[in-house]
Structure formats: C-alpha cells, structure tokens
Amino acid sequence: MVGLEARPRPGASAAETAADAVTEHCRALIAAAGPACVAAKPQLACFERLGWPGWRALEEVCAATREAGLLLIADGKRGDVPVSASAYAQALFGSVDTPWGEVAGLGADAATVNPLLGGDALEPLLTAAEERGRGLFALVRTSNPGAADVLDQPTPDGPLHERLARLVAERAPRLRGESGLSGMGAVVGATEPAYLARLRELMPASVFLMPGVGAQGGSPEELGAAFSSDPASVVVAASRSIAGASNPAAAAAELRDRVWAVSQTAAR
Amino acid sequence: MVGLEARPRPGASAAETAADAVTEHCRALIAAAGPACVAAKPQLACFERLGWPGWRALEEVCAATREAGLLLIADGKRGDVPVSASAYAQALFGSVDTPWGEVAGLGADAATVNPLLGGDALEPLLTAAEERGRGLFALVRTSNPGAADVLDQPTPDGPLHERLARLVAERAPRLRGESGLSGMGAVVGATEPAYLARLRELMPASVFLMPGVGAQGGSPEELGAAFSSDPASVVVAASRSIAGASNPAAAAAELRDRVWAVSQTAAR
Numbered sequence: 097m098v099g100l101e102a103r104p105r106p107g108a109s110a111a112e113t114a115a116d117a118v119t120e121h122c123r124a125l126i127a128a129a130g131p132a133c134v135a136a137k138p139q140l141a142c143f144e145r146l147g148w149p150g151w152r153a154l155e156e157v158c159a160a161t162r163e164a165g166l167l168l169i170a171d172g173k174r175g176d177v178p179v180s181a182s183a184y185a186q187a188l189f190g191s192v193d194t195p196w197g198e199v200a201g202l203g204a205d206a207a208t209v210n211p212l213l214g215g216d217a218l219e220p221l222l223t224a225a226e227e228r229g230r231g232l233f234a235l236v237r238t239s240n241p242g243a244a245d246v247l248d249q250p251t252p253d254g255p256l257h258e259r260l261a262r263l264v265a266e267r268a269p270r271l272r273g274e275s276g277l278s279g280m281g282a283v284v285g286a287t288e289p290a291y292l293a294r295l296r297e298l299m300p301a302s303v304f305l306m307p308g309v310g311a312q313g314g315s316p317e318e319l320g321a322a323f324s325s326d327p328a329s330v331v332v333a334a335s336r337s338i339a340g341a342s343n344p345a346a347a348a349a350e351l352r353d354r355v356w357a358v359s360q361t362a363a364r
Numbered sequence: 365m366v367g368l369e370a371r372p373r374p375g376a377s378a379a380e381t382a383a384d385a386v387t388e389h390c391r392a393l394i395a396a397a398g399p400a401c402v403a404a405k406p407q408l409a410c411f412e413r414l415g416w417p418g419w420r421a422l423e424e425v426c427a428a429t430r431e432a433g434l435l436l437i438a439d440g441k442r443g444d445v446p447v448s449a450s451a452y453a454q455a456l457f458g459s460v461d462t463p464w465g466e467v468a469g470l471g472a473d474a475a476t477v478n479p480l481l482g483g484d485a486l487e488p489l490l491t492a493a494e495e496r497g498r499g500l501f502a503l504v505r506t507s508n509p510g511a512a513d514v515l516d517q518p519t520p521d522g523p524l525h526e527r528l529a530r531l532v533a534e535r536a537p538r539l540r541g542e543s544g545l546s547g548m549g550a551v552v553g554a555t556e557p558a559y560l561a562r563l564r565e566l567m568p569a570s571v572f573l574m575p576g577v578g579a580q581g582g583s584p585e586e587l588g589a590a591f592s593s594d595p596a597s598v599v600v601a602a603s604r605s606i607a608g609a610s611n612p613a614a615a616a617a618e619l620r621d622r623v624w625a626v627s628q629t630a631a632r
C-alpha cells in the first residue's frame with residue numbers, strides 16, 4: 097500500500113510511475129518484513145506487466161534485497177530448450193558479454209525453474225548455478241488445485257511429480273554445499289501435506305521452497321515431514337499473507353516463529 | 365550482424381547500447397525476412413538478459429513486428445499458478461490498470477505457454493486470449509533431445525505429451541476462429557516426425573507452432589502429417605537458420621516455399 101502514495105515524476109508515463117510505486121512498496125516491505133526472513137522472492141510476472149519500467153523496478157528491488165542481506169530468489173519459473181535456457185541463466189544469475197562490455201543479469205541467488213522440457217533444458221541453468229554458487233528450485237508439486245492435472249499423472253515411476261523429484265535428486269550432488277544441503281532444490285506446495293514425506297525421501301538433500309502457506313490455505317504446522325534433519329532444508333514462501341497484512345513485520349515474525357517451531361520438532 | 369554496427373549513444377550503458385544493437389538487428393531481419401513470413405517470434409530470454417534496456421528493445425521489436433503487418437508470437441513459455449498467470453496474461457497481451465492510467469503489455473497476438481501446472485494455471489491466459497482474440501501455444505512436445513525425459517513419460521493416457529495434447533484439445537473450442545482452426549495451439553517440435561500424425565489426431569483444430577527446422581535438424585518435408593485439411597494449421601518457426609544466413613530474405617523465402625509445397629500435398 098505504501099507504494100501507492102508515490103508521486104509521479106514530471107513527464108513520467110503511467111508505467112514509470114506505477115513501477116516507481118512498486119519499487120517503493122517492495123522497499124518498504126523488505127524494511128518491515130526482511131528482519132524476520134531469510135530471502136525475498138520477487139515474482140517476475142508482477143514486474144513484467146509494467147513493461148521496461150517494471151523490469152527496471154525489478155532490478156531495483158533485487159538490489160534492495162541484497163543490500164538488506166537477504167537471499168534473492170527470482171521467481172519466474174523459466175524453462176526452455178537449451179539455447180534459450182542459457183540466455184535465461186544469463187538473465188537470472190549470470191552475465192552476457194557484449195562488444196560494449198559485460199552486462200550483468202539480476203544477480204539472483206536462486207531461481208525457480210520449470211523442468212517439463214527435461215534434463216538438457218535444465219543443464220545450462222544448472223551449469224551456471226554450479227559455476228557461480230547459485231541455486232535452482234525446480235517445480236515438482238505446485239500449490240494450485242489444478243496441479244493434479246499433470247503433476248499427479250500416474251507413470252511407472254509413481255505420480256509425475258515423483259519422476260520430477262528424481263530428476264532433481266540426480267542433480268543434487270552438483271549443487272551440494274558444506275552443510276550437506278543441496279541448492280538443487282524443489283518447489284513443493286504447502287497445500288498437499290500428504291506428499292511431503294515421500295518427496296523428502298526422494299530428495300533427501302534438496303532445499304524445498306514451499307509456497308501455499310497463508311492465502312492459499314497451507315499451514316506451517318502441517319509441513320513437518322518436509323524437513324530433513326537440517327532445519328534449513330525448507331524455505332516457506334508467503335506473499336499475500338505478509339504483504340497484505342496490516343502489520344507485515346508482525347505477520348512475518350509470527351510465521352517465522354511457527355516455521356521454526358515445526359523445524360525443531362521435525363528435524364532429528 | 366547488422367546490429368553490431370550500432371554506435372553507442374553518449375552516456376549509454378553497455379546494456380543500453382547492446383539493446384539498441386539488438387533492436388536494429390531485429391528491425392533489419394524483419395525488413396529482410398518479414399515479407400516471406402506470417403509472424404515474428406521474439407524469444408524473451410534473449411531480451412531479458414540485457415535487463416530493462418533489453419525489455420525496452422523487446423517492446424520496440426514488438427512494435428516493429430506489428431508495423432510490418434506480421435503476427436507477433438511472444439515466446440516466453442510462461443506458466444505459473446493462477447494469480448501469477450493472470451499477471452503474465454497482462455504482460456503478454458493484456459494491460460494493467462494503475463492509479464496513473466492503463467499500462468499496456470507487449471500486445472502479442474499469441475504467446476507460448478507451459479502447461480505443467482495444469483488447467484487452472486492456464487485459465488487466466490486462456491480467458492485473456494478469449495476476451496482479446498489472441499492465441500496460445502502450449503508446450504506439448506518440444507524439439508530438444510531431452511524432451512523425452514518428461515514429455516514422453518508413459519501414462520495411462522499414452523506418453524505425457526498426449527495427455528497435454530488432450531488438455532489443449534479440450535480448450536480448443538474456446539479459441540476457435542471462423543476458419544475452424546483454433547488459436548488454442550500447441551508447440552510441437554519438428555524433430556520427431558513420428559509423433560505428428562497422432563498429435564494431429566488428438567488436436568484436430570489447433571494450430572501447431574513447429575520449431576526445430578533448420579539449425580535443430582528438422583526438415584519441412586517430414587512435417588506433412590502435422591497439417592490438418594487447412595494449410596494454415598502449421599506455423600513453422602525458424603530462427604538461427606534465417607537470422608544466421610548470409611541472405612536472410614532468400615533463406616526465409618526458400619523455407620516458405622518448401623513449407624507451402626508440403627502443406628499443399630498434405631492438406632486434403
């Protein structure tokens with residue numbers, strides 16, 4: 097809401113003024129909720145709909161995230177054939193060499209990716225993440241009701257999301273850090289707790305990025321089975337329930353405390 | 365290559381100069397190859413890696429495409445949970461209302477979308493396409509070798525790509541035009557001709573967007589089974605084989621003639 101008070105700069109287009117307001121709104125949210133969070137996860141769609149001023153706002157929000165000492169998770173669910181996946185890797189956490197100098201991408205610490213196109217399409221993103229110490233969260237079982245249409249389709253390997261979990265697990269050793277956790281992570285919705293134990297079994301080292309808490313109906317207390325023995329093995333993502341709260345700082349702190357309590361009970 | 369001759373504007377960053385060069389390169393390509401084409405398909409990743417100046421270049425290339433009388437296919441393979449899919453629909457071919465006025469998106473005639481997240485995630489894009497007379501191309505069987513990892517997984521409905529084809533076919537009536545063809549289309553790689561007859565059977569009305577010709581090894585002469593009785597039922601997409609040709613106009617015209625010949629033999 098803060099952002100909506102922004103005053104237009106002289107000569108600015110609607111897109112530019114709106115993008116400035118979005119930047120201010122996000123900066124205020126980072127200042128308020130950031131201390132209770134480990135990461136910020138900008139949803140790229142919300143910036144893209146404001147055109148190039150929106151992308152500029154995205155870059156400013158990414159910079160503010162890093163300045164606040166938060167991890168930056170670029171949430172764009174990108175996925176494409178290898179030549180295009182390479183370009184996405186440059187945009188998200190790499191850079192591109194041009195005749196006029198190097199152009200840096202968003203500098204994300206991690207990005208959400210769509211694994212539908214298979215292993216060779218993930219490879220350029222994985223290679224870039226490996227080289228630069230970044231992470232990927234591949235969609236395994238999303239939080240929307242319609243996820244069942246495709247992700248729960250039966251296959252000889254179990255439901256399709258288990259096949260995707262195996263793709264993640266096979267690649268996890270390449271992004272494993274000193275803690276033993278792997279930055280080859282998975283997006284696992286918090287709305288279907290019944291799947292969590294099996295997905296953790298299939299992906300023992302991967303960090304789970306878990307949307308669906310709050311506005312989408314998921315509850316932290318149901319997520320125990322998602323944790324490995326390391327309480328850092330789960331990142332709970334909440335957007336509307338924090339950004340829309342009358343007191344975002346308090347909403348974020350309350351969620352942090354609930355997730356922490358679950359992690360301590362779950363992790364052995 | 366044309367673009368690489370661009371001269372930096374005073375004070376411009378590397379990203380801005382490179383983005384200007386990309387715009388000029390694309391404008392030159394549209395001028396040269398456009399007369400032999402029905403559409404231009406900018407790959408969003410290639411613009412995003414140049415940051416906000418890249419997105420501005422994308423907007424300029426979209427405008428140049430429309431000015432040339434070509435259809436604009438925004439190739440970003442977007443797919444996300446419903447709330448984010450709505451924002452992508454605004455970015456691709458809708459608009460967003462802000463307190464400072466309406467902000468228009470890219471104005472694409474069609475967009476490539478990723479159906480992994482299921483029907484409810486496609487719905488906001490489909491609704492926006494329906495309202496505005498636009499089209500969607502859902503990924504069904506992509507042209508990369510690794511596509512087999514997930515898209516060819518066996519399911520009770522046949523390989524997963526046949527399940528996706530059914531999702532497309534169920535939605536095709538909503539985007540059907542006067543010709544009988546539907547703008548609820550499918551991305552079907554030209555690299556696996558053995559799948560084409562079955563996919564056309566499952567999606568009788570859908571336009572197929574077919575990448576994989578040229579640089580990826582597909583040949584127009586192998587695509588006969590992809591056509592319905594309407595020669596407009598297939599859009600063959602070629603990028604590197606035209607953009608990288610010494611004479612893009614001749615390369616595009618040759619490909620057009622070969623595709624046309626196949627369409628005339630195939631369509632009954």
